[in-house]
Amino acid sequence: MSENSREKAPSRRQFLSGAAAVGVGAVGAGAARAADPDPLITQVQEWAQATGEGVDATPYGLPIQFEDDVVRRNVEWLTADTISSINFTPIHALDGTITPQGCAFERHHSGAIELSKADYRLMINGLVDTPLVFTYEDLERFPRENRVYFCECAANTGMEWAGAQLNGAQFTHGMIHNMEYSGVSLRTLLEEAGVKPEGKWVYVEGADASSNGRSIPLEKAMDDVLVAFKANGEALRKEHGYPVRLVVPGWEGNMWVKWLRRVEVTEMAIESREETSKYTDTLEDGTSRKWTWVMDAKSVVTSPSPQAPIKHGPGPLVITGLAWSGRGSITGVDVSVDGGKNWIPARLAAPGTDKALTRFYLDYNWDGSEMLLQARAKDSTGYVQPSKAQLREVRGENSIYHNNCIQTWWIKETGEAENVEVS
Amino acid sequence: MSKYPELLAASALALCLAVPAHAEKFGLGRPALSEEIAAWDLDVAPDGTGLPEGSGDVFTGEEVFAEQCAICHGDFAEGVDNWPKLAGGEGTLSDKDPLKTVGSYWPYLSTVWDYVNRSMPFGNAQSLETDDVYAMVAYILYSNDIVDDEFTLSHENFLEVEMPNAAGFIVDDRETAEAHFWTSKPCMTDCKESVEITMRAAVLDVTPEETAAKATEAQPSVQEASVEVEEKPAEATAVEQTAALDPEMIESGKKVFKKCQSCHQVGESAKHRTGPALNGIIGANAGAVEGFKYSKAMKAAADDGLVWTDEEMAAFLAKPKAYMKGTRMSFAGLKKEDDIQAVIVYLKSFGG
Numbered sequence: 001m002s003e004n005s006r007e008k009a010p011s012r013r014q015f016l017s018g019a020a021a022v023g024v025g026a027v028g029a030g031a032a033r034a035a036d037p038d039p040l041i042t043q044v045q046e047w048a049q050a051t052g053e054g055v056d057a058t059p060y061g062l063p064i065q066f067e068d069d070v071v072r073r074n075v076e077w078l079t080a081d082t083i084s085s086i087n088f089t090p091i092h093a094l095d096g097t098i099t100p101q102g103c104a105f106e107r108h109h110s111g112a113i114e115l116s117k118a119d120y121r122l123m124i125n126g127l128v129d130t131p132l133v134f135t136y137e138d139l140e141r142f143p144r145e146n147r148v149y150f151c152e153c154a155a156n157t158g159m160e161w162a163g164a165q166l167n168g169a170q171f172t173h174g175m176i177h178n179m180e181y182s183g184v185s186l187r188t189l190l191e192e193a194g195v196k197p198e199g200k201w202v203y204v205e206g207a208d209a210s211s212n213g214r215s216i217p218l219e220k221a222m223d224d225v226l227v228a229f230k231a232n233g234e235a236l237r238k239e240h241g242y243p244v245r246l247v248v249p250g251w252e253g254n255m256w257v258k259w260l261r262r263v264e265v266t267e268m269a270i271e272s273r274e275e276t277s278k279y280t281d282t283l284e285d286g287t288s289r290k291w292t293w294v295m296d297a298k299s300v301v302t303s304p305s306p307q308a309p310i311k312h313g314p315g316p317l318v319i320t321g322l323a324w325s326g327r328g329s330i331t332g333v334d335v336s337v338d339g340g341k342n343w344i345p346a347r348l349a350a351p352g353t354d355k356a357l358t359r360f361y362l363d364y365n366w367d368g369s370e371m372l373l374q375a376r377a378k379d380s381t382g383y384v385q386p387s388k389a390q391l392r393e394v395r396g397e398n399s400i401y402h403n404n405c406i407q408t409w410w411i412k413e414t415g416e417a418e419n420v421e422v423s
Numbered sequence: 424m425s426k427y428p429e430l431l432a433a434s435a436l437a438l439c440l441a442v443p444a445h446a447e448k449f450g451l452g453r454p455a456l457s458e459e460i461a462a463w464d465l466d467v468a469p470d471g472t473g474l475p476e477g478s479g480d481v482f483t484g485e486e487v488f489a490e491q492c493a494i495c496h497g498d499f500a501e502g503v504d505n506w507p508k509l510a511g512g513e514g515t516l517s518d519k520d521p522l523k524t525v526g527s528y529w530p531y532l533s534t535v536w537d538y539v540n541r542s543m544p545f546g547n548a549q550s551l552e553t554d555d556v557y558a559m560v561a562y563i564l565y566s567n568d569i570v571d572d573e574f575t576l577s578h579e580n581f582l583e584v585e586m587p588n589a590a591g592f593i594v595d596d597r598e599t600a601e602a603h604f605w606t607s608k609p610c611m612t613d614c615k616e617s618v619e620i621t622m623r624a625a626v627l628d629v630t631p632e633e634t635a636a637k638a639t640e641a642q643p644s645v646q647e648a649s650v651e652v653e654e655k656p657a658e659a660t661a662v663e664q665t666a667a668l669d670p671e672m673i674e675s676g677k678k679v680f681k682k683c684q685s686c687h688q689v690g691e692s693a694k695h696r697t698g699p700a701l702n703g704i705i706g707a708n709a710g711a712v713e714g715f716k717y718s719k720a721m722k723a724a725a726d727d728g729l730v731w732t733d734e735e736m737a738a739f740l741a742k743p744k745a746y747m748k749g750t751r752m753s754f755a756g757l758k759k760e761d762d763i764q765a766v767i768v769y770l771k772s773f774g775g
Contacts, residue, residue, distance in 0.1 A: 075631055080495075080505030081696060083685055084545070110548070111685075123455050125464055131455035138451045163622045167630040192448055203466060209548035211541035213466060262463050270466050271531050273538040277523065280592065286517030288528075292595040296604075306624075334611070339618030343611045372618060383609040394601055400519055410620060418622035423617070 062102075070094070072103055075171060080158070083111040084210070086153065088174030091300075091322065092307040097178050097349075097357040098148070101237045104177035107253065108155055109210030109274075112239040115259050120243050122189075122227070126203070126264035129194030136229070138241055142184040142192075144325040145226060147249070148356045149324045150324045152295050154252035154279050154401040155226040160388075161397045164408075164419045168307040172407060172419060173300040176324075178357035181247050183228030186221050186263070195222075199265035203272075204246055207261035214255045215269035216248065218295075224355075227260060250295040250326030250355040252401070254279050284396025295326030297385050298334050298404035299360070299377035310415030314368035319346075323358045325379035330358040332378045337364070339372030339408060339422040340387065346375070372422055388421060456536045467537040471582055473534065478577030478661025481565040487555045489563045490744060491544045494686075494697055500524075500566040510566035513587065526567025530589045532581065536560050546685025550755060594602045668768050676769025679762045683754070698752060703774035705767060707731055720749030736770075737763050 018349045053100035063070065072087040079085040086107040089099055106112065117136040125131040153175035159165045166172050190202070195218065202221045205213035216225070226247040229236060236242040241258025248255045254274055269275065275290065282288040301321040310317060323330045330352030349359040360375070377385040388405035410420040428710045467473040489498060495506040502508030512522025521527075525535055542548050551559070561576040564584065570576075576584070626631065680689070686698035693700035699715035709718045710725030717725070724747060729735065739746045740763045742756040757763045 042734040064560065073631060075629075077505075077629065083684070110542070110545070120515075123459065123463055124452075125455055125460050131457065131460055132452040133455045134452040141451055142449060163627075164624040165627055165629060171630060188449075192451065198695060205463075205466070209546070211465075211548065264464060264466070266468070268468055268470070270537075271469050271534055272466065273534055273542070276534050277525075277529050278593075282516060282521060282523075284517065286521070286591065288516075288592050289595050289597075290592045292597065294595075296595075296597070306630075334609070341613065341615055341618060343609070343614070372620070376609065378607075378609070382605045384604060384606045384609045386601075386604050390604070398516075410623070420620045421622040423615075423619045423621050 012371040014235070042219040068169075070103060072105060073170060073174075075159075075166065084109050086155070086175060087414075088170045089177050090170050090307075091174050091176070091302050092305050094302070095320070095359070097186065097322070097359050098232060099177035099357075101231055101234070101240065104179065104237075104240065105153070105175050106239040107175070108208075108239070110208045111210050113208045113259060114238060115207055115243065117243045122244065122260060123260065123262045124189055124193040124265075125267050127196040127199035128190070128265050129196065132189075132193045134189070139184055139227065139229060139244065142188050144182055145185055146180060146182050147226065147247075148178065148180045148353065149247055149249045150176055150178040150295075150355065150357045151247075151253045151256050152298075152326075154254060154292075154295070157298075157403040157405070157407075158400045160405070160407075160419075161399060161403055164421045167327060167419045169300055169302050169305040169407075170307055173298075173302075173322075175253070176322075176357075177325075179231040180233065181226055181228040182230035182233075183244075183247065186225040186227050187223070189227060190221065190265070193265075193340065195265055198267055201266045201269055203262075203264040203266050203270045204255070204257045204260060205262040205264070206241070206257045207259040212254070212257060212274055213270065213272045214275055215259060215266070215272070216251075216255060216293075218265070220248070220251070221263075226240070248293075248296060252279060252295060255293065260342070279401060279403050281395065281399040281400070283394075285319040292402055295324070296402060296404040297323070297325035297330070297377045297379040297383045299323035299375040299385060300373075300407050301335070301373050301375050301409060303374070304411055304415070304417050305409050306417045306419055309417050310366065310411065313415070314366050317364045317366040319362040319364050319373065321346075321360055321375050323352070323360055323375065323377040324356065325352075325377065325381075325383065326355060327383060328380035329354050329356075330377055331380050332361040333358070334376045334378075335360075335362045336376070337371040340374055340406070343376065352380070368413060370413055371409075372420070373409040373411055373417075374406050375418075376406055438720040442549040454715075465537075465541055467533045467540075469533045471533065471578070474533070474578050474581060475553050476578050477553040477557050478575055478578065478579075479554045479556070479561055480575040481558075481561045481570065481572050483555070484558035484560070484562025484565070485644065487551075487559050491551070491753050492559065494751050500563055509563055513567075516588070516591065524567065525563050526569060526587060528588050528591070530586055530592055532560070532564075532584050532586055535563060536581075539563075544753060547682065547755065598729060601607050661675055668772055672765050672768040673772045675761075675766070676765035679757065680769055682757070683766070686752075686754075689770065691774075701770055704731055705736060709735075718749055718751040719749050721751075733767055740766065 035130055070090045070093040072089060074082065074085065074087040087105055089105040090103055120136045122139065123131070156175035160172055182260060184343040200218055201215050202218060203213055203215050205211060227244060228247045229244050231240065236245055243262070244260050246257045246260045280288045280290045281292050284412060299317060299321055302308065303320050319335060323333045333346045333348065335346045336343045346360040346362045349361060352358040383404055389405065391405045408420050408422050409417045411417050443751035465473065485622060495503055496509050497503050500509035503513065508522060509525050512524045514526060515521045529535060536556060539559055540551065557576045560572065561574055564570045565572060565574060569584065569587065654667050686696055687701050688694055688696060689701050693702055695715045699712040709729035709731055710721045740757050743750055743752045757766065
């Protein structure tokens with residue numbers, strides 16, 4: 001195998017010169033005739049002659065080496081320490097809607113802990129008839145549900161409030177993942193303990209040293225919240241709360257408490273650190289919104305984008321991205337190539353489903369000129385994703401959280417892309 | 424009519440049972456014991472529900488804070504590096520870059536008490552005495568000019584403390600304040616006259632870019648190679664010594680080290696964090712890890728010729744503050760001798 005074929009992303013310089021060459025070759029070419037026979041076809045390749053790896057070479061498979069740049073990445077300057085930090089899903093390099101667990105973003109407040117199923121306990125206490133303790137095995141005996149939901153950190157796109165800052169969909173929109181969860185409805189567990197009439201909230205808490213806890217209105221807790229132990233068919237990963245995490249569909253990721261150890265039924269919100277000093281949204285006049293749980297409808301073009309430039313020159317181009325809403329399902333996505341002057345309805349890969357990612361495509365014939373690429377999501381409540389200017393008009397620039405504005409990628413003639421803001 | 428009416432009736436009944444009845448109990452789990460609830464149910468609500476009896480004054484709080492918190496939050500709660508600032512920022516919430524601290528932002532005192540009690544200090548959570556929590560919270564209030572230096576905080580006067588930004592919050596009003604986002608049918612053509620680029624991410628250049636990362640990676644690999652050559656002898660001794668170390672001790676030391684790793688790193692890519700990187704620390708001169716800013720106490724000990732022998736390290740780890748008055752290491756110490764020995768062996772596995 002040639003060394004060249006093992007190279008992954010070319011350097012910026014290589015990319016620029018390469019793109020220019022491709023551009024020239026592609027003009028008017030259509031299905032261009034090759035000058036010389038392709039040795040990959042005319043010569044017998046090593047992989048067509050010798051044998052490959054046997055079964056069991058990798059008892060639990062990892063992506064092939066050529067894909068080893070498709071990984072979670074961290075922005076070091078964001079936080080003081082990786083133990084209390086966040087990284088980003090490589091959404092620019094993924095397709096479909098399900099996020100593989102191994103590259104789904106991580107957010108820890110006190111590091112990812114190792115908690116075995118044998119050591120796992122879940123307590124239901126507070127305003128209940130009988131406070132209960134469940135083991136992991138107990139949880140497996142309750143009727144189970146399977147549901148696909150997105151989990152988005154409230155701070156996703158939070159670095160973009162004051163201006164275009166991070167150059168890549170992974171960094172601007174990668175605090176999100178979408179998995180199929182298997183677990184027990186929280187309602188089932190609460191009913192097992194018997195909620196007293198004066199109970200109005202639940203306070204949910206994790207087992208790690210951060211004691212991350214959030215207050216959730218009982219109405220939501222009894223609606224669609226899941227106590228999940230599997231994601232995408234297999235056990236949760238350590239970094240996502242193994243063995244048990246909470247799934248709070250459509251609501252900000254911080255509430256999806258990992259290593260869930262306690263659910264307390266209370267009369268009022270506890271107003272813990274993560275629901276007062278953090279995850280509250282400061283408006284321009286200095287007052288702050290609290291209990292901003294639901295994630296507004298949002299979308300982003302994942303490719304082309306700064307980390308996924310166009311390398312093939314003009315002609316057929318797949319413009320694709322993701323859309324989601326914490327209030328319901330995505331009903332449509334429009335794409336603009338001129339910075340929002342005109343919009344073209346994109347094709348949804350499948351009809352939108354409740355509080356889950358929707359993949360969209362725009363099959364486009366690119367003429368090689370500059371584009372200001374945007375996507376705009378619409379959800380089942382009639383909400384239309386706002387522009388950054390519209391959001392700032394209501395919220396100012398200090399909200400940190402819940403930035404669901406329309407994103408603009410400036411696609412240049414070379415095919416390179418940059419995160420920009422437009423008028 | 425069936426020949427088996429009873430059977431029909433029976434299967435009809437079975438059918439009913441198969442449909443999950445609302446609020447049906449499964450009889451799974453077991454009742455939680457009061458001791459268990461007491462151990463885990465520690466949260467404190469804004470009205471003081473859950474607050475244990477106790478008290479602590481500003482003066483004591485200052486001492487405890489210096490010992491337990493200052494390494495990250497600064498002696499005056501002003502914050503070190505990227506760690507949270509706990510004091511200051513009053514009146515900045517409508518500024519371009521608001522400074523959100525306990526004084527300028529936090530609406531409830533219960534949140535401060537609860538968070539310190541359950542989640543601090545970072546890396547050694549739930550190790551504080553109740554009275555010390557009261558004292559530290561009193562000190563944080565004092566740092567924010569909310570109380571004077573004579574103040575003692577207790578469960579009795581807890582609700583009397585007025586937090587400056589208590590009225591600074593409103594409940595999520597997006598559905599009314601942003602009702603105009605529910606437009607259903609947005610503009611599709613000629614939506615604006617002109618479009619200009621007003622800001623570019625490349626101007627800021629703060630992205631950990633993949634292509635850039637790969638390009639820079641190529642260069643250091645040459646440097647790394649030369650470093651490797653230089654360090655070969657040292658590495659060889661490290662490997663030899665590792666071979667002589669008890670793997671079980673290394674393994675249990677690794678577990679003990681979890682208590683240290685919020686501040687210290689070991690291994691190939693170890694960097695200084697709140698504490699210095701510890702590769703090769705056993706047998707090394709104290710206060711000598713390059714690029715780390717030590718406390719005066721540690722520097723003085725280094726000048727006196729302190730060497731981290733097994734014995735000295737064991738004594739330090741047992742009670743850091745007693746062993747070295749003035750060390751910045753805010754760690755209570757390892758109580759078990761076995762743990763101390765194991766962590767020393769673990770540290771040795773990284774050279775020294």
